[in-house]
Amino acid sequence: MDRVRTACIVVVALLTGMRASELMEMLVDACVSQDLEFGRTRYRLKTKLIKGQGLGGVWDEWVTVLQAHKAVQLAVELQDPEAPSPYAFGRFTLARRCESLRAWVNGPEGQRLGLAPIPDDPINTQITRRTLAMELAHRPGGLLAAKIHLKRVSVVTTEGYAARPGGARAEFLADVAAxxxxxxxxxxxxxxxxxxxxxxxxxxxxxxxxxxxxxxxxxxxxxxxxxxxxxxxxxxxxxxxxxxxxxxxxxxxxxxxxxxxxxxxxxxxxxxxxxxxxxxxxxxxxxxxxxxxHLSHRPVWADSAENKKIFIGNIRRGQPTEKARLQADLDHDLRVLAEIDAASGTVA
Incomplete structure (x- = not known):
């Protein structure tokens, strides 16, 4: 059970980029969801932002994905019913927990269950946070997205990302470029x-x-x-x-x-x-x-086309201009999809 809780902590750390202090302050009711239009849901995790704040921190929310929600919910379900905690994870040392989990997975029990071996690499919340930052920074506009998601942006950019030349921001940009x-x-x-x-x-x-x-x-x-x-x-x-x-x-x-x-x-x-x-x-x-x-781009174009079909289906009769505009965009997406399918030999 403790090993599963460790896995939950790693999943949430990797998917959200939270610091250890933020994970430890997360309460059992941290999962917040919001139903959006067309059957979509936005998932958030609520906890305290500690670093750079006053005594006791401030409450904040991280927009994340369903898998992170499920990991927190599972960790809460695994609590000892005779000694429940108000915190989802409580106090922990991630490096020590991961060493124990790796030893078990790579040992006889893990091999008997057919679990893939865990590489002998160090892991802590600084590493998981940096991993997510690099993944975000690779995308268009990703550097700003990384700053915002990792709570490094206020009125002015904080945490050294807008520091003097040669500071943390320069080092981060150099790492991203490499x-x-x-x-x-x-x-x-x-x-x-x-x-x-x-x-x-x-x-x-x-x-x-x-x-x-x-x-x-x-x-x-x-x-x-x-x-x-x-x-x-x-x-x-x-x-x-x-x-x-x-x-x-x-x-x-x-x-x-x-x-x-x-x-x-x-x-x-x-x-x-x-x-x-x-x-x-x-x-x-x-x-x-x-x-x-390329073929790897097909899911993005397919999702875009499907969303436009839904929007067109919800347009009222009194909005012919909007419908015509969206139909032209849909035809554009379908043409790209047809070209990708033809060039890759796949069938839509």
């Missing part, structure tokens, strides 16, 4: 491997990317011909892809290969063709000659 380079290489390699399987990108920038992948494939064939029986390793493939990977920026539902700023539609629309980064908020990936859609 992680992005690794991630971009992995994503570019995955897109290349897909193309080798016949799963092609679509969009206005697809032709250029396909031609690039074809040239890489030809180079790999020459390498194999020069050394029969030896297949190039992933690292050798990455060396050929690295230049293109450096231009990759993630859109909400597309990849942006920011090779030539003068051709970037977002910069043209903004009147800043000389900028060194794309403007994700102004991206029109269907029309931009440097944007591509």
């Amino acid at each position: 992680e992005e380079q690794v991630r971009n290489k992995d994503l570019t390699l995955a897109a290349f491997r897909d193309s080798q399987k016949g799963i092609m990108p679509t969009g206005s920038g697809a032709r250029d990317l396909i031609e690039f992948f074809a040239s890489v494939d030809e180079e790999l064939q020459r390498m194999e011909a020069s050394a029969p029986g030896i297949r190039p390793r992933d690292q050798e493939v990455l060396n050929l892809l690295s230049k293109r990977a450096k231009t990759l920026h993630l859109g909400i539902a597309n990849y942006c290969w920011f090779i030539d700023p003068s051709k970037a539609l977002c910069l043209i629309l903004a009147g800043t063709p000389g900028a060194d980064k794309p403007l994700a908020g102004m991206c029109d990936s269907v029309r931009c000659p440097q944007a591509t859609h």
Whole structure:
């Protein structure tokens, strides 16, 4: 039972980015949900924000996902009925708890149950918090989202994220940039491997990317011909892809290969063709000659299309203009979906 509670703490820490003090202050009634339109639900966890606050802290809420809610509820259900606590988790030392859990999972009992071994890496709430921050920061507008979600933003940015040059903010940005380079290489390699399987990108920038992948494939064939029986390793493939990977920026539902700023539609629309980064908020990936859609983006387009169908179905007869606008957007989404399906050989 104690091991399950430890797992619950780790899940909530990873999904919310809460500090240890915030997890310890969480009460048994911390789970708050709000029913939204069209059957959607917003999940929140209520606890005290301690760091940087006055004595006793202040109550605050973290917007999170259903899995974090369920982990808190399970931890509460596992409390000793003869000695119930008003706190969901109470006092704990995460590192010590995780060492015990890892020893059990990696030991005979865990192996008998078929549990996957836990790597021998350190874990604490600073690590879980940083992991979530990096994941958020990778997304468009993610650095600001990370600051807000992790409660590092008030009237001015706090906690050193807006500190002097070379401070915490600079270190964080440097770490994000380094992680992005690794991630971009992995994503570019995955897109290349897909193309080798016949799963092609679509969009206005697809032709250029396909031609690039074809040239890489030809180079790999020459390498194999020069050394029969030896297949190039992933690292050798990455060396050929690295230049293109450096231009990759993630859109909400597309990849942006920011090779030539003068051709970037977002910069043209903004009147800043000389900028060194794309403007994700102004991206029109269907029309931009440097944007591509991949099979991994299909769920986003499918969700968008489904939501628009629901909205259209709820529009009153007296709003024909709004209905026409949404119908045009829906047709746009369905066209992208059809192109992705055709290029990947899947059926919608």
